[in-house]
Amino acid sequence: WLDTAKRDWSDEVLAACKLNRSHMPELIEGSHNSGTLLPEVAAQWGLPANVIVAGGGGDNAASAVGVGAVNAGDAFVSLGTSGVVFVVNDSYRPAPENAVHCFCHALPGRWHQMSVMLSAAACLSWYCRLIGVEEAQLMEEIAALSAEEKAAAPVFLPYLSGERTPHNDAGASGSFHGIRHSANRAVLGYAVVEGVAFGIADGVRVLRESGTQIQTASLLGGGARSPFWAQLLADILKINIVTHKGGATGGALGAARLAALACGKSEAEVCMKPETDRVYTPDAAQADYLAARYRQFGALYRNELSFRRHQD
CATH class of the missing domain: 3.30.420.40 (ATPase, nucleotide binding domain)
Structure with a gap:
């Protein structure tokens, strides 16, 4: 469903599958801040509640x-x-x-x-x-x-x-x-x-x-x-x-670098x-x-x- 050239969902392909953007998650660049850990996950792992989750990559x-x-x-x-x-x-x-x-x-x-x-x-x-x-x-x-x-x-x-x-x-x-x-x-x-x-x-x-x-x-x-x-x-x-x-x-170093970018580096x-x-x-x-x-x-x-x- 992704229009790779536009880095966005394809409305045409979604419509062909009887879907629309409301069915899809928000797209985030790999080096951007997608939000923070869920409070219950942060508590379970003993981490602060404001830990940023980067978009990441393959x-x-x-x-x-x-x-x-x-x-x-x-x-x-x-x-x-x-x-x-x-x-x-x-x-x-x-x-x-x-x-x-x-x-x-x-x-x-x-x-x-x-x-x-x-x-x-x-x-x-x-x-x-x-x-x-x-x-x-x-x-x-x-x-x-x-x-x-x-x-x-x-x-x-x-x-x-x-x-x-x-x-x-x-x-x-x-x-x-x-x-x-x-x-x-x-x-x-x-x-x-x-x-x-x-x-x-x-x-x-x-x-x-x-x-x-x-x-x-x-x-x-x-x-x-x-x-x-x-x-x-x-x-x-x-x-x-x-x-x-x-x-x-x-890949592990690259993921850490994407996290650093998401945190403002x-x-x-x-x-x-x-x-x-x-x-x-x-x-x-x-x-x-x-x-x-x-x-x-x-x-x-x-x-x-x-x-x-x-x-x-």
């Missing part, structure tokens, strides 16, 4: 506030269970044909686009459980692979839960393509990590096709602990990838970017090799989709 919008992604062009990549590319816009820029999400940001006058892949670091967790190795140990083995070993690695499709952006395809599935006798657990692990990075690249590609440009992105989530994965993302996405010191860059005081740990810049020497594997990645999905349609 997990990714709150994470953006936590990492200081608050101005147009600010972006982050999250390598958690799922994979997210989040970029701030100063206008409403939907691209539903490629399953790009477009929502109001948790801050006034801004929107955000997101690409979402359903299985990102979850693919690595799945593979490590399958072969009985710790993720940190496997990432060390992957980082030690030679260029020749990586070039001969299978190509992995990371669609263990179907896929959202850009395919919007619940029937998509994961696969290894091109396994040979020379493949060992590190080589297959590299294929998994690379396949997830290619899935992220698909999201960045459709964001760019919608007119959104990304030059630099913070890296969040469990995958941010891996320098190898961070550098691979920089090489594939051809953007700078920034990691930050400390772990307090996520300014964005300049509250929404700083956390201290940079390291900046990973694209390695031009990897461009041709990765571009060829990315083309193969895309062709494998298209062939698999064509096969499923033929079967249907």
Whole structure:
């Protein structure tokens, strides 16, 4: 029922559902004061009666506030269970044909686009459980692979839960393509990590096709602990990838910052970017090799989709 561009209820859609504004709650910006705790809740929790409740935000919008992604062009990549590319816009820029999400940001006058892949670091967790190795140990083995070993690695499709952006395809599935006798657990692990990075690249590609440009992105989530994965993302996405010191860059910090804003603090005081740990810049020497594997990645999905349609 929300007209996202106007940040207001849509009277037309409400009427189509035989509803009107009297049936809807008041809309509040994420950084605004929505009221105070109910007296009985404040008493139960032993808190003062005047505790302000901020409008708040969803997990990714709150994470953006936590990492200081608050101005147009600010972006982050999250390598958690799922994979997210989040970029701030100063206008409403939907691209539903490629399953790009477009929502109001948790801050006034801004929107955000997101690409979402359903299985990102979850693919690595799945593979490590399958072969009985710790993720940190496997990432060390992957980082030690030679260029020749990586070039001969299978190509992995990371669609263990179907896929959202850009395919919007619940029937998509994961696969290894091109396994040979020379493949060992590190080589297959590299294929998994690379396949997830290619899935992220698909999201960045459709964001760019919608007119959104990304030059630099913070890296969040469990995958941010891996320098190898961070550098691979920089090489594939051809953007700078920034990691930050400390772990307090996520949704909980963003929610606390929204609360501070609702209590009268300014964005300049509250929404700083956390201290940079390291900046990973694209390695031009990897461009041709990765571009060829990315083309193969895309062709494998298209062939698999064509096969499923033929079967249907």
